[in-house]
Structure formats: structure tokens, C-alpha cells
Amino acid sequence: MFLGDGMSVPTLAAARTLRGQRAGAAGEEAQLAFEAFPTVGLAKTYCVDSQIADSACTSTAYLCGAKANLGTLGVSAAVPRYDCAAAADTQHQLDSIAVWALEDGRDAGIVTTTRVTHASPAGAYSRSADRDWESDAGVRAAGHDPHTCPDIAHQLVHSYPGTHFKVILGGGRREFLPVDAVDEDGAPGLRADGRDLIREWRADKAARNLTHQYVWNRNRLLAAAADPPDYLLGLFEGSHMRYHLQADPIADPTLAEMTEAAIRALDRNDRGFFLFVEGGRIDHAHHENRVELALDETVELSAAVQRAVELLDEEDSLIVVTSDHAHVMAFSGYTRRGGDVLGPSDDVGDDGVPYMTLSYANGPGHRPSQGDRRQDVTADPDFRSVEWRSHAEVPLQSETHGGEDVAVFARGPRHALFAGLYEQSRLPHLMACAAGLSRAPALCRD
Ligand SMILES: [Zn+2]
Incomplete structure (x- = not known):
């Protein structure tokens, strides 16, 4: 077992896509x-x-x-x-x-x-x-x-x-x-x-x-x-x-x-x-x-x-x-086929700010909004390093489990x-x- x-x-779908993309393919079919x-x-x-x-x-x-x-x-x-x-x-x-x-x-x-x-x-x-x-x-x-x-x-x-x-x-x-x-x-x-x-x-x-x-x-x-x-x-x-x-x-x-x-x-x-x-x-x-x-x-x-x-x-x-x-973890947006699964969505939010294809409903990756605009996480100095945190809606010290x-x-x-x-x-x-x-x-x- x-x-x-x-x-x-969603972790399975995203991981298989990453596996395919690491092998140089579009990824979703992996x-x-x-x-x-x-x-x-x-x-x-x-x-x-x-x-x-x-x-x-x-x-x-x-x-x-x-x-x-x-x-x-x-x-x-x-x-x-x-x-x-x-x-x-x-x-x-x-x-x-x-x-x-x-x-x-x-x-x-x-x-x-x-x-x-x-x-x-x-x-x-x-x-x-x-x-x-x-x-x-x-x-x-x-x-x-x-x-x-x-x-x-x-x-x-x-x-x-x-x-x-x-x-x-x-x-x-x-x-x-x-x-x-x-x-x-x-x-x-x-x-x-x-x-x-x-x-x-x-x-x-x-x-x-x-x-x-x-x-x-x-x-x-x-x-x-x-x-x-x-x-x-x-x-x-x-x-x-x-x-x-x-x-x-x-x-x-x-x-x-x-x-x-x-x-x-x-x-x-x-x-x-x-x-x-x-x-x-x-x-x-x-x-x-x-x-x-x-x-x-x-x-x-x-x-x-x-x-x-x-x-x-x-x-x-x-x-x-x-x-x-x-x-x-949510796997969201309308990114084109083969788009970097670890990258930002091809879309931006209604506030004009990018969002990630993979983000979270809660957790330590929450960033407070600046006025009406969310923070642009793609501008983080450590963006895309392995320790970088994707963005989260609700601030929590530790992201939670899901019930599905x-x-x-x-x-x-x-x-x-x-x-x-x-x-x-x-x-x-x-x-x-x-x-x-x-x-x-x-x-x-x-
Ligand atoms: Zn756990």
C-alpha cells in the first residue's frame, strides 16, 4: 500500500503536468x-x-x-x-x-x-x-x-x-x-x-x-x-x-x-x-x-x-x-495548453494583478491587499524559488487539509x-x- x-x-493533475513539462512535453497528457x-x-x-x-x-x-x-x-x-x-x-x-x-x-x-x-x-x-x-x-x-x-x-x-x-x-x-x-x-x-x-x-x-x-x-x-x-x-x-x-x-x-x-x-x-x-x-x-x-x-x-x-x-x-x-490547493484559470503549471495564469484578476495557476484557499502565503489591489506575487524577489509560497486567500500559519x-x-x-x-x-x-x-x-x- x-x-x-x-x-x-488537484495535486495529482498538477504533479502529472509538472512531470510532463520537466520531460519537455506540454505536460497535461503525462x-x-x-x-x-x-x-x-x-x-x-x-x-x-x-x-x-x-x-x-x-x-x-x-x-x-x-x-x-x-x-x-x-x-x-x-x-x-x-x-x-x-x-x-x-x-x-x-x-x-x-x-x-x-x-x-x-x-x-x-x-x-x-x-x-x-x-x-x-x-x-x-x-x-x-x-x-x-x-x-x-x-x-x-x-x-x-x-x-x-x-x-x-x-x-x-x-x-x-x-x-x-x-x-x-x-x-x-x-x-x-x-x-x-x-x-x-x-x-x-x-x-x-x-x-x-x-x-x-x-x-x-x-x-x-x-x-x-x-x-x-x-x-x-x-x-x-x-x-x-x-x-x-x-x-x-x-x-x-x-x-x-x-x-x-x-x-x-x-x-x-x-x-x-x-x-x-x-x-x-x-x-x-x-x-x-x-x-x-x-x-x-x-x-x-x-x-x-x-x-x-x-x-x-x-x-x-x-x-x-x-x-x-x-x-x-x-x-x-x-x-x-x-x-486550487488549479485554476484558463491558461493555454502547455502553459507552465508552476507559473502565473495567462489571465489577470479583475484588479489587473496576476494570479498563479496553483494557489491556496488559506495558509502562510497570504499577502495583505494594498488598497483594492492584491499584491503582485510574481514581483517577489524569490518568485519561483522552491521555497517561494504561492498566494492564499485566508491568512493561516499552516494551510489546512481539504474535505473532498x-x-x-x-x-x-x-x-x-x-x-x-x-x-x-x-x-x-x-x-x-x-x-x-x-x-x-x-x-x-x-
Ligand atoms: Zn497535514
């Missing part, structure tokens, strides 16, 4: 790798208590198969956000499709460009009343006891199913290291309990007599992928991995490289595997109104899917690509199950059907 965090339908898949559906993303979703309640929906409250992970809607006691009640805890796969003797793993403890991947292994309880410092700051409500990093290293994930790749070393320690890049840890969970992860595998490796840069990942150990942990940044356009190509693996390493490790199990791969920073770039970064991260997700398509046989491997929620449906693309066994318009929480049940998991709903077994 591939997830583009915040990969709205395709992202997964847009060639035979089945497309739409998923409704709202959460139990929220019209517009966040990445935690959606992760609970598309990985655990039940809608939940905003900000909560791996627990039912009986758990209000921040309610540690309710989340600690095992009756309220959900199992993700990674658990369902492990129960059937298959393997499981996660890959992300965010911290591995961030909301989307955490839905695969954690149960938490708040997505921000990534280290024990977060749990303590909320006034709770980490013994009652273990933090998300602790759950990944010490609780099932995280203990059984064969591959864990992404960012987020700081959630695993104590405040008085520094990581390989000299960045400090966040943990208040003094524990080094990277060391504890290794000790757990050693105690279970499993071959294992911890890698922290691209070279070590590529070397490990050539002959994978039983268990592979890769943490490539203190926090999130860098945006692809701002990454160090020597030190930082791409999402496609991490995906290939994960597939090579997991594909050794004859019974199969469940792998979750997230392009997690499409969302962050949109929140910042940095549209070129958001589209580039989408193109990178496409490259990762393409790598999976090349490595996995369509006859026996289901690939599902979707998003958790939309964003409020997201697309679902499927290829492989029983891909047609994914057609139609349905609740996002249906996705893992459909994947379980296609994979023939014993936890699949009875109706789909034939």
Missing part, C-alpha cells in the same frame, strides 16, 4: 505511474468527530478498518483524543492490516519520508490517544504516565506488531534517543526516560537470535539491501527526511530506493507480505503553500510506485495507491474491488479480501 499524504486530486492502474475509486475521508480529517484518524481508517476521532491512532471512536485511560483499555484497541498479515505468517514493514513515529505509519503498529505522543516526553507533557500510555516509538520497538516488522525505514531518530544523546548528525534526542530505543531494538533482535542491522545513511542502506538481514531499521534524519529537492543525494536515500530495499527484504517470505510506503511530505509542503515541493514529492511517490511495479508480479501482488485527505474525496488506484489480484465510492475505512478490508487473509470479511471469500 502506497500513501501520498495530502495527495488531493501520467504518474499509478495512473496507469486498471481500477480507480474514490474514498470519503471524514472522521468520526471531524468533517475534515487529519493523518491520524485516517491512518486508523485505512490501516485498521474503522473510523476514529481526530488525532487518535489505532483505537476505536470510544477513545476521545488525549484520553490515555480510554486508549489503554484493550477493548478499544484495534489491529491493523499489518497484524492481520503477520497472523497469517506473512511479513510486514513500513517505509516513510516522515518520522517513522509520525501519524500515517504509526497507524500500522500503535494505539495512542494522541498522535503527538511520539516519545515519552510527549506523553509526560500531556500529564500522563508513559507506563499506562507508552509512547509511539516505544510501541514500535517493544510492542506487537512493531516488534515483528522486518523493515522500518524513514526519519525520526530523535524520538528514539535520550535528550542527553546526539544522533549521527549531532542532533539531540527528545526522550526524557534516558532510553536509547535504537540500542534496545538491536538488543531485542539479538536476544531472539535474529540477524539485524541499523542503518543511518544511503550507502549503508544500499549495502544492506544487497543482502538483507532478517530485520532492518533505517533512520535517516533526526526528524522528517528532507524534501527530495533539498536532500543530499549522497547521504539521503530516495523513497524509491527505500521502497526497493523493503521489497527485496520482504519478498523473501513465500507467503507474502504487507508493506506500507508513505510519501509523507506532500502534506508538509502544502501546509507551507510551497507548491513546487508538494508536486515534486508527488512525482517521487510515483517513482517509488514505479519501482514496485517493476519488482512485483501483477499476477500475485496487489498494489494500492491512495491518499489520506485532500488539501486546499481522495482517489484510490489498484493493480493486481482483485483490483476491481477498489472501484466505486466508499468509506476510507473499507480499504484494509478490501486489501484483506484481495490478499486472502483469514481476517478478511466473510462476504469476500470465494
Whole structure:
């Protein structure tokens, strides 16, 4: 399963156009790798208590198969956000499709460009009343006891199913290291309990007599992928991995490289595997109104899917690509065919001022009007640099998610199950059907 965090339908259209234009074509006719898949559906993303979703309640929906409250992970809607006691009640805890796969003797793993403890991947292994309880410092700051409500990093290293994930790749070393320690890049840890969970992860595998490796840069990942150990942990940044356009190509693996390493490790199990791969920073770039970064991260997700398509046989491997929620980027105006998708519209506003083809309904890119005229953003000194923000209607420190449906693309066994318009929480049940998991709903077994 591939997830583009915040990969709205307009993001797809704009990213494919950018991809085509980078290749010297008009662009609109280009395709992202997964847009060639035979089945497309739409998923409704709202959460139990929220019209517009966040990445935690959606992760609970598309990985655990039940809608939940905003900000909560791996627990039912009986758990209000921040309610540690309710989340600690095992009756309220959900199992993700990674658990369902492990129960059937298959393997499981996660890959992300965010911290591995961030909301989307955490839905695969954690149960938490708040997505921000990534280290024990977060749990303590909320006034709770980490013994009652273990933090998300602790759950990944010490609780099932995280203990059984064969591959864990992404960012987020700081959630695993104590405040008085520094990581390989000299960045400090966040943990208040003094524990080094990277060391504890290794000790757990050693105690279970499993071959294992911890890698922290691209070279070590590529070397490990050539002959994978039983268990592979890769943490490539203190926090999130860098945006692809701002990454160090020597030190930082791409999402496609991490995906290939994960597939090579997991594909050794004859019974199969469940792998979750997230392009997690499409969302962050949109929140910042940095549209070129958001589209580039989408193109990178496409490259990762393409790598999976090349490595996995369509006859026996289901690939599902979707998003958790939309964003409020608009793709607007009447620009001619082939017009620069990152440029201004061919039109100007009624005030005579240019506007961008890609702009936002809200966010930090808001510029106050000067009298009756909007600001001409094309005159900004840093116009079109990757960190330039497109314009936004409503001033907000962080651009918001959108409430519309997201697309679902499927290829492989029983891909047609994914057609139609349905609740996002249906996705893992459909994947379980296609994979023939014993936890699949009875109706789909034939
Ligand atoms: Zn977001």
C-alpha cells in the first residue's frame, strides 16, 4: 500500500503536468505511474468527530478498518483524543492490516519520508490517544504516565506488531534517543526516560537470535539491501527526511530506493507480505503553500510506485495507491495548453494583478491587499524559488487539509474491488479480501 499524504486530486493533475513539462512535453497528457492502474475509486475521508480529517484518524481508517476521532491512532471512536485511560483499555484497541498479515505468517514493514513515529505509519503498529505522543516526553507533557500510555516509538520497538516488522525505514531518530544523546548528525534526542530505543531494538533482535542491522545513511542502506538481514531499521534524519529537492543525494536515500530495499527484504517470505510506503511530505509542503515541493514529492511517490511495479508480479501482488485527505490547493484559470503549471495564469484578476495557476484557499502565503489591489506575487524577489509560497486567500500559519474525496488506484489480484465510492475505512478490508487473509470479511471469500 502506497500513501501520498495530502495527495488531493488537484495535486495529482498538477504533479502529472509538472512531470510532463520537466520531460519537455506540454505536460497535461503525462501520467504518474499509478495512473496507469486498471481500477480507480474514490474514498470519503471524514472522521468520526471531524468533517475534515487529519493523518491520524485516517491512518486508523485505512490501516485498521474503522473510523476514529481526530488525532487518535489505532483505537476505536470510544477513545476521545488525549484520553490515555480510554486508549489503554484493550477493548478499544484495534489491529491493523499489518497484524492481520503477520497472523497469517506473512511479513510486514513500513517505509516513510516522515518520522517513522509520525501519524500515517504509526497507524500500522500503535494505539495512542494522541498522535503527538511520539516519545515519552510527549506523553509526560500531556500529564500522563508513559507506563499506562507508552509512547509511539516505544510501541514500535517493544510492542506487537512493531516488534515483528522486518523493515522500518524513514526519519525520526530523535524520538528514539535520550535528550542527553546526539544522533549521527549531532542532533539531540527528545526522550526524557534516558532510553536509547535504537540500542534496545538491536538488543531485542539479538536476544531472539535474529540477524539485524541499523542503518543511518544511503550507502549503508544500499549495502544492506544487497543482502538483507532478517530485520532492518533505517533512520535517516533526526526528524522528517528532507524534501527530495533539498536532500543530499549522497547521504539521503530516495523513497524509491527505500521502497526497493523493503521489497527485496520482504519478498523473501513465500507467503507474502504487507508493506506500507508513505510519501509523507506532500502534506508538509502544502501546509507551507510551497507548491513546487508538494508536486515534486508527488512525482517521487510515483517513482517509488514505479519501482514496485517493476519488482512485483501483477499476477500475485496487489498494489494500492491512495491518499489520506485532500488539501486546499486550487488549479485554476484558463491558461493555454502547455502553459507552465508552476507559473502565473495567462489571465489577470479583475484588479489587473496576476494570479498563479496553483494557489491556496488559506495558509502562510497570504499577502495583505494594498488598497483594492492584491499584491503582485510574481514581483517577489524569490518568485519561483522552491521555497517561494504561492498566494492564499485566508491568512493561516499552516494551510489546512481539504474535505473532498481522495482517489484510490489498484493493480493486481482483485483490483476491481477498489472501484466505486466508499468509506476510507473499507480499504484494509478490501486489501484483506484481495490478499486472502483469514481476517478478511466473510462476504469476500470465494
Ligand atoms: Zn497535514
